[in-house]
Amino acid sequence: MSTPEVAARELTYGEAVREAIAEEMRRDPRVFLIGEDVAEAGHPFKVLTGLVQEFGTKRIIDTPISEPGYAGIGVGAAMTGMRPIVDVMFGDFITLAMDQIVNQAAKVHYMSGGKLKVPIVFRTTLGATRRSAAQHSQSLHAWVSHIPGLKVALPSGPYEAKGLMKTAIRDDSPVVIFEDKMMYRTKGPVPAEDYTIPFGVAEVKRAGTDITIVATSSMVGVALGAAKLLEEIGIGAEVIDPRTTYPLDKQAMIDSAKKTSRALVVDEGYERYGVTAEIASAIAEGAFYHLDAPVKRIGAMDVPVPFSPVLEDLTVPSERTVFETAKALCRKA
Amino acid sequence: MTTRAIEPRMELEANLHMYRQMAKIRAFDEQVNELYKSAKMPGLAHLYIGEEAVAVGVCEALRRDDLITSTHRGHGHCLAKGAAVNRMFAELLGKEPGYCRGKGGSMHIADPETGNLGANAIVGGSAGIATGAALSAKMRGTDQVAVCFFGDGALGQGLLYEVMNMAALWRLPVIYLCENNLYGEYTPCGETIAGDILARPRALGVHAESVDGQDVQAVHATMRRLVERARRGEGPAFLECKTYRYYGHHVGDVNREYRTREEEREWMSKHDPLETLASRLTTQGLADAGVFERILTDVKAEIDGGVQFALAAPYPEPNEVDQDVYA
Numbered sequence: 334m335s336t337p338e339v340a341a342r343e344l345t346y347g348e349a350v351r352e353a354i355a356e357e358m359r360r361d362p363r364v365f366l367i368g369e370d371v372a373e374a375g376h377p378f379k380v381l382t383g384l385v386q387e388f389g390t391k392r393i394i395d396t397p398i399s400e401p402g403y404a405g406i407g408v409g410a411a412m413t414g415m416r417p418i419v420d421v422m423f424g425d426f427i428t429l430a431m432d433q434i435v436n437q438a439a440k441v442h443y444m445s446g447g448k449l450k451v452p453i454v455f456r457t458t459l460g461a462t463r464r465s466a467a468q469h470s471q472s473l474h475a476w477v478s479h480i481p482g483l484k485v486a487l488p489s490g491p492y493e494a495k496g497l498m499k500t501a502i503r504d505d506s507p508v509v510i511f512e513d514k515m516m517y518r519t520k521g522p523v524p525a526e527d528y529t530i531p532f533g534v535a536e537v538k539r540a541g542t543d544i545t546i547v548a549t550s551s552m553v554g555v556a557l558g559a560a561k562l563l564e565e566i567g568i569g570a571e572v573i574d575p576r577t578t579y580p581l582d583k584q585a586m587i588d589s590a591k592k593t594s595r596a597l598v599v600d601e602g603y604e605r606y607g608v609t610a611e612i613a614s615a616i617a618e619g620a621f622y623h624l625d626a627p628v629k630r631i632g633a634m635d636v637p638v639p640f641s642p643v644l645e646d647l648t649v650p651s652e653r654t655v656f657e658t659a660k661a662l663c664r665k666a
Numbered sequence: 667m668t669t670r671a672i673e674p675r676m677e678l679e680a681n682l683h684m685y686r687q688m689a690k691i692r693a694f695d696e697q698v699n700e701l702y703k704s705a706k707m708p709g710l711a712h713l714y715i716g717e718e719a720v721a722v723g724v725c726e727a728l729r730r731d732d733l734i735t736s737t738h739r740g741h742g743h744c745l746a747k748g749a750a751v752n753r754m755f756a757e758l759l760g761k762e763p764g765y766c767r768g769k770g771g772s773m774h775i776a777d778p779e780t781g782n783l784g785a786n787a788i789v790g791g792s793a794g795i796a797t798g799a800a801l802s803a804k805m806r807g808t809d810q811v812a813v814c815f816f817g818d819g820a821l822g823q824g825l826l827y828e829v830m831n832m833a834a835l836w837r838l839p840v841i842y843l844c845e846n847n848l849y850g851e852y853t854p855c856g857e858t859i860a861g862d863i864l865a866r867p868r869a870l871g872v873h874a875e876s877v878d879g880q881d882v883q884a885v886h887a888t889m890r891r892l893v894e895r896a897r898r899g900e901g902p903a904f905l906e907c908k909t910y911r912y913y914g915h916h917v918g919d920v921n922r923e924y925r926t927r928e929e930e931r932e933w934m935s936k937h938d939p940l941e942t943l944a945s946r947l948t949t950q951g952l953a954d955a956g957v958f959e960r961i962l963t964d965v966k967a968e969i970d971g972g973v974q975f976a977l978a979a980p981y982p983e984p985n986e987v988d989q990d991v992y993a
């Protein structure tokens with residue numbers, strides 16, 4: 334007897350984030366969320382709609398526009414038994430809270446000889462092409478990935494958005510999670526039951542034998558699109574999503590590159606000193622004797638994100654550029 | 667003496683000019699809303715409609731070489747300081763002849779020629795810039811004054827208090843201009859501001875006042891005093907203008923669930939800056955309805971011409987994308 338096929342439940346990326354937060358708040362009374370316009374307004378991107386109705390304003394806390402202030406309050410609350418989710422509306426604004434994230438949250442556990450813990454989640458965004466110009470469009474996850482003491486998660490779809498958020502909330506160390514703001518309305522299968530996604534475990538999104546494409550966050554979809562185009566010209570691309578930039582699953586990427594002998598790394602942060610550089614060097618080091626070509630990387634163009642759509646679109650890696658670069662690496666004209 | 671006869675006339679001219687400037691800002695932002703609704707403008711914009719008396723009252727008290735810094739809700743500040751509508755529209759559409767060659771957009775218009783050091787999409791982000799401009803004016807030995815526009819929401823930003831402290835210590839010619847429109851995004855300011863607003867600058871020794879931001883004459887008269895003070899070297903000031911934005915936080919915020927329609931009607935019907943000035947001048951027998959109608963017709967023509975210019979203008983060339991990253 335065959336079981337009838339049940340259509341997988343679908344949620345948007347935004348709904349998946351909300352479900353993760355709601356489930357964790359039900360599960361653990363120490364979890365609360367703090368930030369600007371998060372309560373009644375349900376966040377400008379509407380990701381948190383309904384949470385204040387369920388959990389009240391004591392656990393969904395609206396703040397003044399005071400990023401360093403409420404980030405610091407989050408750190409102090411985390412050190413004394415709570416598990417805050419600090420909501421930083423746009424990734425660009427983590428710069429205002431940077432002292433609290435980098436000099437305080439990231440260091441407390443180590444500096445105290447392991448006596449104090451900071452179980453805090455900073456949730457924020459990345460991603461351009463929303464026509465929001467230079468101060469609302471950056472992907473700054475490399476900044477925090479650089480800092481010992483912080484973990485950094487980059488959900489690439491609704492499934493990851495729920496699973497990584499739940500892992501982040503349960504982690505005893507500070508985690509910064511960057512959601513792709515252009516993906517909030519993207520739908521995908523998300524299990525209704527409780528699940529987590531372990532940090533530091535990459536996922537093979539598509540198997541292939543000719544080239545490894547490592548892609549993060551918003552670039553996973555771009556890489557999968559490019560892989561389809563590559564398939565049409567007879568190139569099998571393996572697409573890998575690291576899911577966290579720290580901890581980083583170097584082994585999975587090295588193993589894949591050993592198999593395919595070529596690697597390309599794609600990320601939406603600035604290319605210069607970026608996430609792509611770290612991953613490319615890990616592959617180059619770990620798979621050197623198996624490589625048939627230099628490891629290539631594509632990041633966002635090293636310019637402040639321009640407003641004009643005709644310019645902005647040029648700054649972000651596209652399916653076309655990933656396809657062309659991969660094709661050239663495989664020496665196909 | 668003839669001055670007696672001329673003065674009221676000049677005053678009327680000045681008032682009609684302020685009316686024209688306010689009308690221009692309103693018509694400009696009405697048009698911006700249309701561009702958004704007809705999907706001709708990329709991204710979002712924050713409309714200044716309802717708050718026109720603030721920008722105009724302030725900027726009419728400034729010289730062209732005085733400096734301003736503006737906010738995400740900045741179209742009114744730019745126009746009041748002297749920007750041209752055609753190049754502003756072009757910027758909003760991401761076109762080449764825009765003030766920033768299409769690279770800045772609605773939230774980043776800068777026009778050094780009219781003393782505009784730029785709008786800012788970081789709330790409170792220009793407090794340092796305006797204060798630095800005032801320090802620079804002092805160091806360079808000019809008598810320029812800098813005005814920092816910001817919203818009630820920026821009162822949450824620590825930077826503001828750091829720079830006000832330094833401005834007071836060093837008697838800098840800077841005016842902190844708080845546009846209190848009762849909301850920061852979707853949150854009423856009563857939920858985000860503790861204590862008395864004016865007590866904050868006063869605690870730092872910064873002269874502070876509050877004025878009806880819907881009355882352009884009152885804003886203007888107050889600003890003239892504060893600007894004179896600053897120019898004479900008597901130090902910084904803080905001016906709170908009580909005002910109201912008629913539309914949502916940005917063009918996409920059409921439901922406005924965080925406030926009531928009655929509240930909106932109250933402000934629009936009883937505290938409209940254009941109506942207030944027009945009816946005062948009419949009651950005083952200085953102008954009649956025809957005068958204002960003519961101004962509105964002129965302004966409409968200017969706006970229509972400006973938007974046509976921008977719609978027809980070319981986009982920047984692709985090779986401009988990596989130009990101007992460095993000086």
Ligand SMILES: Cc1ncc(C[n+]2csc(CCOP(=O)(O)OP(=O)(O)O)c2C)c(N)n1
Binds near residue numbers: 369422788816847850
């Ligand atoms: C540092 C920072 N935090 C948050 C935001 C998002 N944001 C944009 S406008 C705004 C509200 C600003 O309110 P207010 O200063 O009162 O200006 P208004 O919009 O009322 O003119 C917020 C929170 C931002 N742009 N910058």
Ligand SMILES: [Mg+2]
Binds near residue numbers: 845846849851
């Ligand atoms: Mg406000």
